[in-house]
Amino acid sequence: NKEISLLIIDHYAIDINWEMKVKKHVKKMMVVDDLADRLHDCDILLDQNLYPHYEDRYVNLVPKSCKQFLGPEYVLLRDEFYSFHPSNKNCDGSVKKILVFFGGTDPTNETKKAINAFKQLNLPDIELDIVIGNTNTHKNEIESICKKHAFCSFHCQVNHIAELMYNADLAIGAGGTAAWERCFLGLPAIVITVAENQELIAQTLDQLGAIQYLGPKESVKESDIASAINEMTNNPSSLIQMSKKARMLLEGNMDKRQNLLFEILK
Incomplete structure (x- = not known):
């Protein structure tokens, strides 16, 4: 043989x-x-x-x-990430665009939770990029929510997630591989874990100042996400620090x- x-x-x-x-x-x-x-x-x-x-x-x-x-x-990041050099990006701590991405399936609809949290705040100068996968069972609902709100851009099953991350100033999402993709590009993130094996990594990243970890999905309310967005958008220096610490991990x-x-x- x-x-x-x-x-x-x-x-x-x-x-x-x-x-x-x-x-x-x-x-x-x-x-x-x-x-x-x-x-x-x-x-x-x-x-x-x-x-x-x-x-x-x-x-x-x-x-x-x-x-x-x-x-x-x-x-091991996909090749598309190596086309974007985080050192070329000027992170001044201001937030104009937030990326919301909870992986391909998002069965508990954390995406909707994040949109609802953002709606509680009066932040007219900020846009949301909403990214979901084709297998997301809440796809139609999320798309119709995005159509109702001018601040939302809807993206389904994209192959340019690196570009969307690069252009964002803040992310709201899960742990897993996306956490390392965000760190590579120095993208500050509010993280809600959607699986048990993400929790210890998220806690460690939070302790290192590379993300803000809110907890597992069951324990995170819309008001918790709204408070975190509010805190981050009003604190440019902490966003700059978070971006630097995230990038250092994958330097x-x-x-x-x-x-x-x-x-x-x-």
Whole structure:
């Protein structure tokens, strides 16, 4: 049988037992993980998330020979993000455009919650870019809300999210991959987590001053979001600081990404 040159595993249900059986047919095995809750038999491990003591999470979970690529500097962003250089953007702390994006599905309609929160405030000079995915079951409702309000622009299933983030001054959204996309572009964010595995990362980012974390979706009310928007739009210096701190987390991303790709391909 022909040997597989590289196998990449990204699945929470797979561990050392399956990997050991497959390894003899594979030249190189890479695991993508962020739970650090099980043993792996692999050559490369990628965990691009930020947790307390993230450098030590896999010490006893992978072979000593395994090359570990840990932390947000190794985050794998889509190529569109590398077309935008955050250093070219002048963040003066003023807010003219807010990006609202809670991922592709947003089953609990956090998007509507954010729009309603904004409507509580009298901010006529600010526009909202509302982004949803095609699979969003509230798509028609969100679109009709946007049509009723001149300050809302509706975007569905876009392939230019990097451009929308680059042009925004503030974001309201979830954790997950979008958190790192925002950090890369230095976009300050009000964050509401929509899954349990986003919570610890959001708490850590909040403690570092890179986002303002309001809590999990169940505990966040429209009034909480309205207060956060009000606070941020009235405090330019804190927005400037948040933008800088977010960018610093992914400062070496382009070089570190190249190192990871080199290790995978060699």
